[in-house]
Amino acid sequence: MNKLVVILLFTFCLTAMAQSNTELIVKNKIDHITSLAREPMVCEHPNGTLFVSGYRNGSGSPQLWKSNSAGKTWQKVEVGTTDQGAIGNSDVDLFIDVKGNIYLLSMTFSKLPENLENFDYSSMKGERIAVGVSKDEGQSWHWKTISENDYDDRPWITATTDGTLHIIWNDGKGVHHVVSSNEGETWQNRPDISTKGGSSFLASGYHGQLAARVTPLSASGQKMDEGIDLIRLSVDHGKTWKDVAIPGNRTWTKDFSGVPRWVEPLVLDEKDRMYLLWSEGETLKLGISKDYGTSWEEHNIAQSRDTLYFPYMEMSEQGILCTWVSGFNENIRHHAAILNIEEGNIQINTLEPQKLDIWSRIPIGDYQRSTGGEYFPVIPLKNGNFGMVTTIQNSKANREGFTWWELVFHKF
Numbered sequence: 001m002n003k004l005v006v007i008l009l010f011t012f013c014l015t016a017m018a019q020s021n022t023e024l025i026v027k028n029k030i031d032h033i034t035s036l037a038r039e040p041m042v043c044e045h046p047n048g049t050l051f052v053s054g055y056r057n058g059s060g061s062p063q064l065w066k067s068n069s070a071g072k073t074w075q076k077v078e079v080g081t082t083d084q085g086a087i088g089n090s091d092v093d094l095f096i097d098v099k100g101n102i103y104l105l106s107m108t109f110s111k112l113p114e115n116l117e118n119f120d121y122s123s124m125k126g127e128r129i130a131v132g133v134s135k136d137e138g139q140s141w142h143w144k145t146i147s148e149n150d151y152d153d154r155p156w157i158t159a160t161t162d163g164t165l166h167i168i169w170n171d172g173k174g175v176h177h178v179v180s181s182n183e184g185e186t187w188q189n190r191p192d193i194s195t196k197g198g199s200s201f202l203a204s205g206y207h208g209q210l211a212a213r214v215t216p217l218s219a220s221g222q223k224m225d226e227g228i229d230l231i232r233l234s235v236d237h238g239k240t241w242k243d244v245a246i247p248g249n250r251t252w253t254k255d256f257s258g259v260p261r262w263v264e265p266l267v268l269d270e271k272d273r274m275y276l277l278w279s280e281g282e283t284l285k286l287g288i289s290k291d292y293g294t295s296w297e298e299h300n301i302a303q304s305r306d307t308l309y310f311p312y313m314e315m316s317e318q319g320i321l322c323t324w325v326s327g328f329n330e331n332i333r334h335h336a337a338i339l340n341i342e343e344g345n346i347q348i349n350t351l352e353p354q355k356l357d358i359w360s361r362i363p364i365g366d367y368q369r370s371t372g373g374e375y376f377p378v379i380p381l382k383n384g385n386f387g388m389v390t391t392i393q394n395s396k397a398n399r400e401g402f403t404w405w406e407l408v409f410h411k412f
Contacts, residue, residue, distance in 0.1 A: 024338055024351040027385060028406040031392060032074045035063060036400040038361075039373030040389040041094040044381060045102070045137065051077070052389055053092045053104060054402055062088040062106035062130075066138055071387065071404040077138045079104060085143030087130050095157045097165075101183055104132040104141075105157045105167065109220070116362065126152040126220055129169050133184035144187060146178055147171070151219035154263075156202035160210055160237040168212055170199045172219030175212060179238060193241055197228035205268035210234045211244075213264050213276075216252045224254050231266060231276070233292060244293030248278055248285055262374035265313035267320065277301070277311045277322055284308045284324055286339065286346070299346055301339065306331055310371060316380035318409075319349075323378050323388065325371050326353065332369045336378055336388055336407065351407060358393045367396060381406070 037054025044050055050067040052074070064077040080086035088106025095103045110124035129146040146155070146167055155169040165180040167187070175197060177190040193199075198218035203211045212232045216225050229252070231244035252261055259279050266276045276287040276296075284302040289295060302308060306327035313322045320339040327333055333353035340347040358372040372391030379387050388405040 022349050022409045024336065024349045024386075024407050025410045026351070026405060027408045028071060028404070030071055030404045031399075032065065032401045032404065033392065033399055034065065034074070034076065034401040035059065036391070036393060037063060037065075037389075037402040038391050038393065039091060039375060040377060040391060040402050041092050042377050042379055042387055042389045043094045043096045043102075044379065044387070045096055046098070046100045047137070048382060049137065050387065050404075051094060051096070051102065051138070052402060052404070053094050053106075054389075054391065055088070055090050055092055055106075057089050057109065057112055059089045061086040062092060062104055062132065064094075064104060064138065065402075067404070070383075071406055074404070079132055079134075079138075080141040080143055084141070085130060085145060086132055086141065087128060087143075087145075090126065091154055093155060093157045095159070097159055097163070097183070099183070100135075100137065102134040102138055103157050103165065103184060104134075105155050106130055106132070107152060107155055107169075112362075122222075124220070125150055125222065126171070128152055129155045129167070131157065131167065131184065131187075135183070142184070144184070146187060147176065151222060153218060153220045154199050156199060158202055158204045158210075160204050161206065161208050162237050164237055166202070166204075166210060166238050168193060168199045168202050170197070170218040172223035175199045175214055175218075175232070177238065190238065193232050194228065196225040198223075200263055201265045203265070203267050205272065206270045207272060208235060208237045209268055209272070210238045211266055211268065211274065213266050215261070215264060217254065217262070221254055221256075224252065231274075231293060233274075235292075244274075246276060246293070247287040247296035247298050248276075249280055250278060259307055260309045260374070262310065263312060265311060265322075265375075267313055267315040269315055275313070275315075275320060277313045279308045279311060279324070281307055284311065286320075288341070297344070301337070301346070301348065302335070302350075306333075310374050312375040312377055314377070314379055316386070318380065318384070321378045321380065321386060323376055329368045332356075332358075332371060334371075334376065334390060338386070338409075349409065354390075356390055356392075356403070357397075357399060358391055359396070361393060378407075
């Protein structure tokens with residue numbers, strides 16, 4: 001294993017946490033009341049059309065919406081029927097390649113029964129991974145089943161710079177990997193990326209790299225592999241892989257006690273630097289490696305009296321985009337920030353913490369505020385601004401759907 005050299009920063013270094021003369025503010029915030037869209041994903045088509053997906057346990061086919069008006073209005077996209085293979089009601093991922101082909105990845109999970117009295121939630125499990133491909137901006141779809149095994153869980157899709165498509169997922173028996181070199185027409189099995197652990201995140205680089213975050217939890221939390229907590233890195237378009245040790249201190253639990261953990265995102269920039277975002281309780285931390293994980297710098301990104309958890313991260317030309325959640329129950333807030341890094345200094349532009357209309361998924365008992373899932377996405381937009389999507393989940397008020405946010409830099 002590579003030697004891990006970690007530079008610990010125990011305080012908010014004034015140079016690394018310098019306040020700027022800009023802030024992140026909301027330009028547009030549009031609620032789309034439709035069916036429930038948990039753990040949403042969002043992409044922008046080369047022609048500027050926005051696409052959003054998110055899951056609802058009671059649905060039969062995956063859900064997708066599009067906007068041709070910069071997010072002001074949204075229309076449902078028909079992705080096909082279950083007979084055509086459009087099957088899924090759980091975790092989604094959404095990817096659009098340079099040609100404008102749309103890839104909608106969807107997981108199937110056990111459906112909740114109508115009568116929840118004495119129901120054994122531990123009996124629920126993943127059942128399938130399917131991918132839909134549209135080459136005409138969502139007008140028609142072709143579906144393929146990637147896996148149909150018990151405990152199939154948390155799929156991701158991306159492409160390396162040679163155009164090869166990559167899908168990973170887990171089922172309690174390792175992190176599995178399939179590829180397509182013909183725009184999703186056919187898929188070929190590759191050796192498992194890891195024989196143990198969960199598929200926590202998948203990122204592609206600018207020069208053929210592919211990085212998978214492998215964590216102890218898998219199979220929708222049914223399996224825990226102690227000691228598996230690393231990055232698997234490929235620098236040859238996913239053909240060969242090596243272990244990369246990670247910085248920081250973290251504890252994983254099957255019941256989400258302590259610091260809730262699921263997705264732990266990583267990204268690579270055009271200079272081949274690798275970034276990892278994680279929580280250590282009341283501190284959100286960013287790791288930076290310039291040598292593919294042989295050594296890491298650690299920087300504090302946010303601190304709070306509340307627990308910080310469920311981070312998400314994307315790369316953009318203007319900096320690193322990230323989101324996270326803080327607090328529990330009535331104290332839950334959703335956060336977003338843009339990180340600009342120059343010569344080791346980090347300029348952080350944060351959005352005012354948001355108190356959202358997200359409540360318990362099942363309106364029984366103590367109806368509490370909720371997170372809406374284990375992550376929420378933010379992406380760069382072609383107009384130079386940033387797009388973010390959060391869940392609307394308030395069944396008591398008959399409000400379910402998603403919120404589209406357009407964020408901008410504001411100078412003061």
